[in-house]
Amino acid sequence: MGRVVLGLAVGCAVVACGIAAVAVGRRVKSRRSWARAVAVVTDLEEGCATPYSRLRQVVDAMAVEMHAGLASDGGSKLKMLLTFVDALPDGNETGTFYALDLGAATFRVLKIQLGGKQSRILWRQVEQHTIPPALVSSTSEDLFDFLAMTLKNFVERNNDGFEQSDKRKELGLTFPFPVRQLSVSSGILIKWTKGFAIRDTVGKDVTQCLQEALTKRGLDMQVAALVNDTVGTLALGHYYDEDTVAAVIIGTGTNACYIERTDAIIKCQGLLTNSGGMVINMEWGSFWSSHLPRTPYDFALDDETLNRNDQGFEKMISGMYLGDIVRRVLLRIALESDVLGNSARSLSIPFILGTPLMAAMREDDTPNLEEVGKILEENLQMPDLSLKARRLVVRVCDVVTQRAARLGAAGIVGILKKIGRDGSGGVASGRARGKPKRTVVAVEGGLYAGYSTFREYLNEAVVEILGAEVARNVVLRVFEDGSGIGAALLAASLSSDR
Ligand SMILES: *[C@@H]1O[C@H](CO)[C@@H](O)[C@H](O)[C@H]1NC(C)=O
Ligand SMILES: *[C@@H]1O[C@H](CO)[C@@H](O)[C@H](O)[C@H]1NC(C)=O
Secondary structure, three states: OHHHHHHHHHHHHHHHHHHHHHHHHHHHHHHHHHHHHHHHHHHHHHHOOOOHHHHHHHHHHHHHHHHHHHHOOOOOOOOOEEOOOOOOOOOOOEEEEEEEEEOOOEEEEEEEEEEHHHHOEEEEEEEEEEOOHHHHHOOHHHHHHHHHHHHHHHHHHOOOOOOOOOOOEEEEEEOOOOEEEEEOOEEEEOOOOOOOOOOOOOOOEHHHHHHHHHHHOOOOEEEEEEEOHHHHHHHHHHHHOOOEEEEEEEOOOEEEEEEEEHHHOHHHHHHOOOOOEEEEEOOHHHOOOOOOOOOHHHHHHHHOOOOOOOOHHHHHHOHHHHHHHHHHHHHHHHHHOOOOOOOHHHHOOOOOOOHHHHHHHHOOOOOOOHHHHHHHHHHHOOOOOOHHHHHHHHHHHHHHHHHHHHHHHHHHHHHHHHOOOOOOOOOOOOHHHOOOOOEEEEEEOHHHHHOHHHHHHHHHHHHHHHOHHHHOOEEEEEOOOHHHHHHHHHHHHHOOOO
C-alpha cells in the first residue's frame, strides 16, 4: 500500500516535472518565435524605407522619365499621352452639358447646368445604370446603341423646358479602357479590359461609334470630349481653382495628368498647333525607377499578377495592391513563427485582405485594438490574437501605407519639378520670376480622400521634400467625381461654340 502511494507520488513528481519542462520549453520557443516575427517586420521596415534622400531620387527619376516620355514614343515606361485638351474650364462656362461616365459594368449619365463665375454649377442630375451582362460580350453596335438609348431616355426624362431644344447638346465621354487619342474628341480603342470582350471595336474610333448610335436614335448630341478620368479630375479642379496644374488619382488604381507647355512635347510637334499648353495623360502607374524601394513581397506580388513587369508604381502605391502586400508579410510571419496562431491557411489566399480592411486596422484607435481583432477574426479566421500580435499587424499596415504615401508624394513633386513649380529655380519656376506662384494639385480617389493616415503621410512628405517655404504655395485639394462632372465641364470648355 505504502509503496503504491510512494510510487504514485514519484509518478506525480515526474509528471509535474515534465509539465514544467514543457512550459519552459514553450516560453523559450515562443520568445524565439516572437523574435522571428519581429525580425520579419524589421526587415520589412528596412526594405520599405523612404528617407529624404531616397524620395529626392524618386522625384528626379520621375522628372527625367517625363522628359524621356515626351521626347519619343517608347522613350520611357511613362507613356505621356497627348490628350489634345488645350482649354480647361475656368468657371465662366454657361449652358447645359452632359456626360456619359462609363465605369466597368456600371455607367452614369449626367446633366449639369452652368451659370458662369458667380453661380457655377446651378443644377445637376445624375443617374446610375448597369450594362446588361449580355452586352459585355456582344458587338460594339449593341453596346453603343444601349448607351445611346439610355442617354436619350435620360435627356427626355430630364427635359426641364429651360434648355433650348433646337440647340445641339454637348457631351463629355469618360471611357475607362485604353484608347489612343486622335483629337480631343476622338480616339481608337486599343483593347478591352475589365472583363469586356466585344468582338469588333478594337481599332475603331469609340467616339464615332457612340456618335453613330446617337444619330440612329435621333438624339441631336455631339461628343465634344473623350476624356480619361484623370483629365476629368484636372478639369474639375481647374473649374473651381485656376491655379490647378495637375491631377492625381490615388484610389484602386493610380494615374496623373498635368498641363505641359506645347514646346516641351517634342515627340509630336507636327500635331500641335496651339502654342500654349496641353494636358498630358502620364499613365504614371507604369512609372519605374531603380530607386523605388522594392521588397521580396513586391517581387512576389508582381510575379503573380497578369500584367507582370508592368504598372510597377501602381503596384506599390495603389489601393488595388496595398492590402495584398500586407497579407504577404503576415503570411511570412505566420510561416516563421506562431505569433499569428494557426493562420497561414487563410493568409495564403490572394487578395483576401483588401486595402479598406487594412486601412481600418491601421486607423483603429481603440485602446486594445479591438477593431483589429475583429477584422482579423471575421475576415482572416485569426481569432484570439494577443494584443502584442495585433500591434505587430498594425505596424505592418503602417509600414506599407507609409511607403505608398511617401512615394506618391515624390511622384507629385516630380511633376512639379518638371514644370518648374518645385522651387528649384527652373526656367518657368515661380522663384525665378520673383514671386512664387500658387500651385494646386487636384487629388481624387479613396486612398487619399478616405484614408487619413495615408493622406497625412503624403502631405507631410510633400512638405519634407519641398521644404516648408516652397510647400506653402503648393495645395493638394480633394475633388470628387472628375470622371462625371469633370467630363461634362470639359464638354463645356471644348464645345464647338467657344
Ligand atoms: C471669366 O470671366 C471674368 C469675369 O467676367 C473675366 O474677367 C475673365 O477674363 C474670364 N476668363 C476667361 C478666361 O475668359
Ligand atoms: C484612362 O483611364 C482608365 C481608368 O479609368 C485606364 O484604365 C485607361 O487605360 C486610361 N488610359 C487611356 C490611355 O485610355
